[in-house]
Amino acid sequence: MNIEEQNPLEQERKFQRYKDVVEEIVEEWAACKPINPTPGSTKPSGYFRLTNYLLDYLTLHHAFPTGVHAMPEGRDRFNNLEPSFPIDFDSIIGNRTLLA
Numbered sequence: 378m379n380i381e382e383q384n385p386l387e388q389e390r391k392f393q394r395y396k397d398v399v400e401e402i403v404e405e406w407a408a409c410k411p412i413n414p415t416p417g418s419t420k421p422s423g424y425f426r427l428t429n430y431l432l433d434y435l436t437l438h439h440a441f442p443t444g445v446h447a448m449p450e451g452r453d454r455f456n457n458l459e460p461s462f463p464i465d466f467d468s469i470i471g472n473r474t475l476l477a
Contacts (some may be wrong), residue, residue, distance in 0.1 A: 388436060395435040398473065403428045406469050415453055422459055426451045430464075440475065442466040 403424060410421035426448045434442050443466055451459040 391436040392432055395432055395475075398475070399428060399431045399435065402431065402469055402473070406464075413453070415455065415457075422453075423448055423451075423462055426459075427464060435475075441470045441473065443470075 406427065407421050407424050410423075412418055413420060413422040413424075430446070430448055431442070445463050445465050447461050447463055450461045453459055
């Protein structure tokens with residue numbers, strides 16, 4: 378089952394369940410990254426892709442990803458291509474665990 382096949386209410390409940398831990402992880406990752414040079418940006422490039430990827434992954438698998446995953450290419454708000462980039466989830470997840 379992929380994310381689009383889940384019941385929308387169940388999907389939203391799962392997103393809310395994982396939202397805080399995802400925000401914590403992504404904020405820590407972002408702390409050592411330069412801000413995206415696009416005018417008006419306040420976050421590093423890839424911030425929202427990583428957030429969405431991790432929320433989707435947790436919602437589908439109910440577990441943190443492990444190892445290195447490639448974040449998909451993306452588009453900024455001006456439709457400029459942002460390249461894919463690798464994320465080592467073992468290093469950014471650390472010793473965190475999910476509550477049952």
